[in-house]
Amino acid sequence: LDSKTGLDTSADELASAIRSGSTRALSRGMSWVEAGGDRAQALVDSLYSTAGVGEPWAHVVGITGTAGAGKSTLVAALAKEARRRGISVGILAVDPSSPFTGGAILGDRVRMSELSGDPGVYIRSMAARGELGGLCQAASGGIDLLRAAGKQLVLVETVGVGQDEVDIMRVAHTTVLVSVPGLGDDVQMLKAGLFEIADIHVVNKADREGAGETISQIQAMLALNANHDARWQTPVLPVIALRGEGVAALLDAIAAHAQHLRDTGELGIRERRMAEARVIKLAQTMIADSLRRHPDAQTTSQQDLDRVARRELSPYVCARTLLERLRA
Numbered sequence: 001l002d003s004k005t006g007l008d009t010s011a012d013e014l015a016s017a018i019r020s021g022s023t024r025a026l027s028r029g030m031s032w033v034e035a036g037g038d039r040a041q042a043l044v045d046s047l048y049s050t051a052g053v054g055e056p057w058a059h060v061v062g063i064t065g066t067a068g069a070g071k072s073t074l075v076a077a078l079a080k081e082a083r084r085r086g087i088s089v090g091i092l093a094v095d096p097s098s099p100f101t102g103g104a105i106l107g108d109r110v111r112m113s114e115l116s117g118d119p120g121v122y123i124r125s126m127a128a129r130g131e132l133g134g135l136c137q138a139a140s141g142g143i144d145l146l147r148a149a150g151k152q153l154v155l156v157e158t159v160g161v162g163q164d165e166v167d168i169m170r171v172a173h174t175t176v177l178v179s180v181p182g183l184g185d186d187v188q189m190l191k192a193g194l195f196e197i198a199d200i201h202v203v204n205k206a207d208r209e210g211a212g213e214t215i216s217q218i219q220a221m222l223a224l225n226a227n228h229d230a231r232w233q234t235p236v237l238p239v240i241a242l243r244g245e246g247v248a249a250l251l252d253a254i255a256a257h258a259q260h261l262r263d264t265g266e267l268g269i270r271e272r273r274m275a276e277a278r279v280i281k282l283a284q285t286m287i288a289d290s291l292r293r294h295p296d297a298q299t300t301s302q303q304d305l306d307r308v309a310r311r312e313l314s315p316y317v318c319a320r321t322l323l324e325r326l327r328a
């Protein structure tokens with residue numbers, strides 16, 4: 001950015017450039033939050049208060065489902081439909097499974113390329129950096145950036161396989177779970193705890209055989225499970241993302257859910273829950289980081305750990321001592 005002086009941009013400068021709608025600044029900010037560390041923290045500190053609170057949209061939608069379910073195709077189709085309605089869109093593809101190669105993400109980029117060139121759409125992928133909880137923090141930061149940049153609809157794509165993805169979905173106002181005909185995968189979803197957090201079910205690839213059956217099976221499962229929001233009737237929608245069929249109905253359902261969240265006060269409850277989960281996770285990460293970095297804790301803890309191994313010291317006493325050293 002500051003090509004004349006060659007000086008690094010300050011977090012405040014970058015934050016205000018992002019707020020004023022600079023795509024370059026947004027991309028740079030994304031790299032900061034992806035890398036984590038002090039700069040990421042300073043940037044989020046600087047723009048958090050202006051990162052939108054759901055009026056009129058500023059709505060975050062998590063799109064999850066097994067690998068190859070058609071999430072990227074669906075996200076691209078949703079973005080196109082939203083653009084037709086004049087809604088600005090931010091897309092974050094979060095890939096916890098490919099740390100450095102990002103092969104799947106490259107595919108996503110190609111698939112979404114027809115959206116590029118539209119200034120009303122911003123697309124970014126993020127991959128895991130190995131740091132514990134780092135991807136969740138980066139994704140949360142990325143969403144803050146998109147909201148601060150004024151994107152009205154934020155779509156977050158992630159493969160739903162593990163705890164990390166469940167956590168990522170907790171940063172969304174509305175969670176869309178994408179299934180495909182044939183129920184094997186959905187049983188895994190049930191185990192991963194994703195089924196319960198879905199606000200909208202999509203059965204994609206409805207052009208394939210067995211879509212109607214899968215819809216009935218999901219409806220039956222919904223009838224068995226108590227909904228996490230008793231006032232919301234979770235829809236199960238057939239979609240053919242490849243042809244854009246059912247996509248308008250899905251965006252309608254998302255809008256209806258956003259309205260429902262506002263009308264019932266559930267929006268505030270979710271924002272509060274998201275804030276709590278994020279802060280607790282952040283605090284845990286910070287404690288773990290300072291434990292790792294604290295030189296005193298490191299050297300003495302080696303001896304303490306030896307003593308725990310020899311059963312001369314209880315693990316509880318050892319852990320308490322470590323935390324006390326951290327505070328000192």
Ligand SMILES: Nc1nc2c(ncn2[C@@H]2O[C@H](COP(=O)(O)OP(=O)(O)OP(=O)(O)O)[C@@H](O)[C@H]2O)c(=O)[nH]1
Nearest residue numbers: 066067068069070071072073104204205240241242
């Ligand atoms: N028949 C059919 N194929 C579809 C449909 N939607 C997507 N596909 C195809 O399914 C394959 C996977 O689509 P993606 O959009 O990459 O799926 P994804 O869930 O994003 O995949 P990952 O990000 O790799 O987990 C592609 O070959 C798509 O063309 C659909 O509605 N019908």
Ligand SMILES: [Mg+2]
Nearest residue numbers: 071072108157
């Ligand atoms: Mg994808």
